[in-house]
Structure formats: C-alpha cells, structure tokens
Amino acid sequence: MTIKVFLADDHKILRESLIILLQQESDIEVIGEAADGHQALVDIQRLKPDIAILDISLPQLNGLEVAARLKKEDPAIKIIILTMHKNEDLVARAYQLEVNGYVLKDNALEELLKSIRIVQAGGIYLSSDITSTVIAGFVANFGKTGGKAELISSREREIVQLLAEGNSNKNIAQLLNLSLKTVETHRSNIMHKLGLKSITDLVLYAVRNHLIEP
Amino acid sequence: MTIKVFLADDHKILRESLIILLQQESDIEVIGEAADGHQALVDIQRLKPDIAILDISLPQLNGLEVAARLKKEDPAIKIIILTMHKNEDLVARAYQLEVNGYVLKDNALEELLKSIRIVQAGGIYLSSDITSTVIAGFVANFGKTGGKAELISSREREIVQLLAEGNSNKNIAQLLNLSLKTVETHRSNIMHKLGLKSITDLVLYAVRNHLIEP
C-alpha cells in the first residue's frame, strides 16, 4: 500500500520537480497537485490523499487557511507544511492547527521524504532548525490562555512597534515615561520570547505581523 | 560537449531536485551549486560554468549583485536569473545587467531547460508571462536609468544586505575579511547616503528594494 500524497505549491518548477522525484520512491504516490489554495482545498477533499503537503504562500487562500479548513472537516487528515518561512509566528500558528509536519524548503529533500514516512506512521515531524525555544514557549503558553496563545503582552507589543519604528531605548523610555532600565528589560524579554537574535529580526517580525508597514 | 551549468538557490529542496533532474538531461551537466551569494560568486569564478543559474533572493549577496560582479569581470559569461519575482523593477534591473535569461519559478521545468539551451546557443530567454511587464517597465524606466548615479556602491549594497539579514558589524568584518572599523565606516556612509536614522530604517529599505524578503 503506497502513501498517497497531494502537493500544493505555487511554483510550478518546484512542484514538477518534487512530483517527479517523489514518484521515484516506491512507497510514495502523488495523486494530485494544485497551484493555489482554493484548488488545493477542493481537490484534497475530493481525492482524499493520505497526506497533503502545503506551501504557506499559496495564492487566493494561504496554506495555513487550507490546513485549518481541512482539519475542521476531518481532524484526522495528515498535513505537512512545506515552506520557506521559519517565522516563529507561522510555526506557532501551524502548531495550533495541529499540522503533522513542518518542513523548510532550505532543508534537504531527504527531510521531506522522512517527514512523509513519519507522518504516515502517525508521528509529527518538525524541521530541526526551527528553534525549539519558540515551540517550547508556545507549548508553555498553550491552554493557559484559553486556546489562543499570546506570545507577547500588550505592553511588549507596544514596545516592539516603537522599536521597529526606529526608536532607541532612551527614546521609548521618554515616550512612555518609563525608566531606561524598564525598556531594556522589556526589550530583552521580547527578544527571548520571540526567539529573535537581532533588532533586524524584530523589524521583520513587525513587518510580517503588520505592526508596521514596509 | 555538454552544457556546464552552476546553480545557486538558497532552498536546498529546490536545488537538490533541480540538480537531479538537470543531470538526467544528456546535454546538461551541473558542475557546482551554492546556497548563498558569496559562495556562488567564488565558485562560479573558479569553476567557470557555461551558464550560471541564479536565484535573486540569495543570502549575503543577492543574485543580481552576483550577476553584476560576474558580468563586470567577464561580460561574456552567461547568466540565467531563476526567481519567484515578477516585479518590473527587478526585471528591469536584470535587463540592465544584460543577463541572458529570466525564468520564473512558477513556470514549467521545461521552460528552464529551454532557456538553458537557448542561452547556450547565444540567445536571450524571457519567461512568457513577464514579457508584458518587462515592456511596460522599460517604457516607464527608459532614460531615467541611463546616466543616473547609483546612490550606494556595490560594496555598500552588499553590506546593507548583510546588516538587514541581522549580522553585526563584527560578523560582517569576519565574513568579508575586513577590519571592524572599515565595516563601521561603510555602515555610517550607507546611513548618511540613504538618509536613514536607524538600523530598522535600513531593514525597511532592504525590504522595499528586495535585498531581503520579509
């Protein structure tokens, strides 16, 4: 019995290449493909693959939304997210949706094959270079806040935005009538909670989460 | 005589897949690969492939900058840009660099093979879906970019990207084999030239100019 997989990715070159290579595996069979979220949703519900492999940045309906709708209708469906995004928030959202795998495109092809077999066997697969701290932090928060995990507090989010807008710690302290030390503490906590390594990462986080516009 | 190609793309899954499939073509031989711009530049100059296939969004040094440096050293080198971006400004910039091919990742694999053979034969290949945007872009940009002085130098652009990717001055100095003080000077000059007040402004500049992806 082969593992029937469905592949949704908007880049045809990658889609075609992966299908050719997946077909060469004796235990894997690609039974369908899609280039956008709507088509993926319709075809996956019709073809009922064992595993749906979804890119996040799909046109019309993003991969996480497709995953959410599939899981809502059939919580047993197996989903692997295949994406270039190692953004903490997206990983957390995927985790919330209880997807079965999260594989980065800059990992080896071998990782994808491994994830398919592990997920088919009932396991959960996460790319090794996704920071464990984010997952740990997320798991720690999950359930205590009623389902929706807020990684950072309201005050912290306010400071994220001010930082991403180019304000210095000193500046923020003046704006918010706080001690410089308080701002430093917030900043440090934010970096740890979000798993960011530099102010640059913070700006990108803010852009991705629409706290500021590029 | 086979066509010797070099492939640079930061997504290992795509890179691996493409190499396997390109190797199956009897007239094509992949003689090297790279996951970042620096490695690509060094290896391409060392291995001297017939055609260099470059993604635009490469870490450390983006594909267009790699193309510019390769063309400067050897104007006869053949370059195919393989990218997800169909922005007219990126296409126009590629055209100014006189690259030999521009293929979109959402085209078929067959397109890439065709582009390799056409470019090897001395032709220029453009993905069919960007023909209209490229024409529009040229009409709009023609004349403007003729003698317009670049705001920042090639070296500075390289450092902008490394900064926006979250590297510290120290880190960049090591990567480029420069003194820390040199990197600091470049950084300062960049900020003044571009009228930026903070590193976050620089990240936003890099995002807007597609030096990095949000």
Place this chain on the structure above:
DNA sequence: AGAATATACAGGATAACCCTGATTAACAGA
C-alpha cells in the same frame, strides 16, 4: 591632472546588551 568616489582603518564617546537581581499588582488554581 585634478576632483570625486570607493575602499580601508583608528581613537574616543555614547548606546546597547547581558546577567542577576528586586518590587508591586493582578489573577488563577488548589
């Protein structure tokens, strides 16, 4: 040749970062 630019490097001042603390208020669970 002269001017402008790119590239490279230094010293000293300022700001940010890191780690280990502390206090107070709010709030949830046993």
Place this chain on the structure above:
DNA sequence: TCTGTTAATCAGGGTTATCCTGTATATTCT
C-alpha cells in the same frame, strides 16, 4: 485564603556594539 504565575516596573555593573570624527590610498571620471 494562600500560593504560584505573569505583567510591569526599576537597578547595578560589566561587556560589546555602535556612532562620530578623522586619515589614507587606489580607482574612476572629467
């Protein structure tokens, strides 16, 4: 109600990083 957790506030003190002001050489442009 007591206890534990989190949010929010602040501090000392040491280590790094960044900013500002200069200098110098090679290359490129006119």
